[in-house]
Amino acid sequence: MEYRGHELSANVSMLFTELPYPERFAAAAQAGFRVVESWWPFAVPDPSTAEVDDFVRTVSAAGVSLGALNFYGGDIPGGERGVASHPDRQEQLTANVRVMVRIAERTGCRLFNLLYGQLDDRWSRDEQEKTATAAIGAAASAVATVDGTVLIEPLTKGLNGRYPLLTADDVLRLLSGPLRDIDNLSLLFDTFHLGSNGVDLLATASTVPVAHVQLADSPGRGEPGSGALPIDATLDALKAAGYEGVVACEYKPTTDTLESLGWIS
Numbered sequence: 001m002e003y004r005g006h007e008l009s010a011n012v013s014m015l016f017t018e019l020p021y022p023e024r025f026a027a028a029a030q031a032g033f034r035v036v037e038s039w040w041p042f043a044v045p046d047p048s049t050a051e052v053d054d055f056v057r058t059v060s061a062a063g064v065s066l067g068a069l070n071f072y073g074g075d076i077p078g079g080e081r082g083v084a085s086h087p088d089r090q091e092q093l094t095a096n097v098r099v100m101v102r103i104a105e106r107t108g109c110r111l112f113n114l115l116y117g118q119l120d121d122r123w124s125r126d127e128q129e130k131t132a133t134a135a136i137g138a139a140a141s142a143v144a145t146v147d148g149t150v151l152i153e154p155l156t157k158g159l160n161g162r163y164p165l166l167t168a169d170d171v172l173r174l175l176s177g178p179l180r181d182i183d184n185l186s187l188l189f190d191t192f193h194l195g196s197n198g199v200d201l202l203a204t205a206s207t208v209p210v211a212h213v214q215l216a217d218s219p220g221r222g223e224p225g226s227g228a229l230p231i232d233a234t235l236d237a238l239k240a241a242g243y244e245g246v247v248a249c250e251y252k253p254t255t256d257t258l259e260s261l262g263w264i265s
Helices: 023-033 049-062 085-106 125-146 166-177 190-195 201-207 231-240 257-263
Strands: 008-013 035-038 065-070 111-113 149-152 185-190 210-215 247-250
Touching: 008 023, 008 065, 008 210, 008 231, 023 035, 023 247, 023 257, 049 085, 065 085, 085 125, 111 210, 125 149, 149 166, 149 210, 166 185, 190 201, 190 210, 201 231, 210 231
Parallel strands: 008 035, 008 247, 035 065, 065 111, 111 149, 149 185, 185 210, 210 247
Antiparallel strands: none
């Protein structure tokens, strides 16, 4: 499935939620997607071998490629947005990285989104940044063994409390500063999060190298056309800048998922 010259993928954590999670992969394939992605699909950072086996079999049986996968991000439904910056969660993340590499080896997934984590008053901001950069570096080193890239994502200010990465510049400060010696790191360009925070999508798309793109409109985080963002122009700017990767549909359908795909033509 393509749109404006970009291959589209389906984020099955947000699309096809009318169905149980394991059935969404086949539904995405039936809708025309050849690539899917997902948030961390397990309740814990280090699921059992049987759980991982079931996940890998589900992807394979659907006949789709796993294009991107989130690292464990804590209690996402409960409001957490990552654990990388939290000194007391590093054992969880270390265990999670090991599982992620095993999944990558079996699925061919090569893009991995690592959420930074919200600021916590138990530690100084400097200590949390040092913890996060060490964790990001360790994750990047681990997935480098499978030619993987760690993605760093700004998130919407209004949704995520004290999450410190709000703009592309916030991420680039890390990538050009304490993480400058690590090659397999990149900004995750999410139109909803960046656009909601007032980032100039066209200028960023034209000037900032990105390894992955996620698509949703704003306000509302619905499908393109449900909000006010310049989605088509942004995708054209990415194309003109040389972006050749997949563009993921990571939106909340304003209707059922299949009907929400009507913007693709």
